[in-house]
Amino acid sequence: MPDAIFAHHRLAPLYDAFDGPRDDLTPYLALADDLDARSIVDIGCGTGALAILLAESGRGVVAVDPASASLEVAKSKAGAHRITWLHGDATTLPPAAADLALMTGNVAQVFLTDEAWSQTLHSIHSALRPEGHLVFETRRPDRRAWEDWAAAAPITIDIPGIGRVEERLELIAVELPYVSFRHTYTFRSDGTAITSDSTLRFRPRGELESTLAAHGFTVRDVRQAPDRPEREFVFIAKRGN
Known part of the structure; x- marks a missing residue:
């Protein structure tokens, strides 16, 4: 069940105003270029800021979120027609269709149980083509x-x-x-x-690396978020065959 901040019909329209300028999203355009990603899934897309930015660059984008109120805000924005919007979670994604899967903000931390995190990684693995990439950010517990x-x-x-x-x-x-x-x-x-x-849930780096490996991913790099140095891990993992 999504938190009210995303799912309540009076709160979802507030999100962008309180979140402020999304300078944190721009580096993902460059990363998509580096990974030669033309088809992208945005998991936990919220009000669609990243999905629209990616679609404006000419990429095919599927954006999924369990909060219908946030999706309604996203669909009302300029450029939203370029995106395929799905109401659901990672299990909703079509199989083997994407070059890149993204989870930005706190999305990777909302999966509180080992079972929920495992199911999400399994679904993302299925949604990526062989050797596609998963990129997500998560706050450093320390x-x-x-x-x-x-x-x-x-x-x-x-x-x-x-x-x-x-x-x-x-x-x-x-x-x-x-x-x-x-x-x-x-x-x-x-x-x-x-x-x-x-x-x-604040997972340490070692735990994240081991769970990724257990679900068929190879960690290629762990970076800092450019706008929040030393505060977050940004994982770049490749799907195996």
Whole structure:
């Protein structure tokens, strides 16, 4: 079940405004060039920022997300007609059709159980052509990102067509490898407050490498996110035959 921040009909339209400029996505265009990827699947595409950027560069893009409210926002954007949108998860993807599978943001960390992570990797392996690539980013546990979240001050933004909305972030629990937190959005127009609870799993690098190998992937490189040096791992893994 997707978190309310992505699935609630009043919260999904707020996501882009609070997320701000997506400078973190531009490097994936260059990476797609480096990997000669012409067909791409964007897993956990959310409101479609990356999928649209990739499609604008002339690539074939399939974008999948379990939150229908986020997909509706994505489909309303300019350029959305170039993309095949799927409501679901990695198991929804067509087999052996993609050169590259991407999971950006916190997508790789929402799979809380070993079973869910294993099923996702198995499905991605099936969706890639032989020697296709999986690229995903995930936060480094040793950087303790949740400490920054605990110190975050509320933010209020005036969003066109919606009005002023306050976002408040609260750390709920740290029980590693799990970290739980709550977003509360208060709409100044009518005083409505809507909460969205989330939990992420912080897997160490060694665990990720071993699970990738167990599902038929070879890790080619582990990089830093250019816009967040030393804060994240960016895995580049190749599918075996």
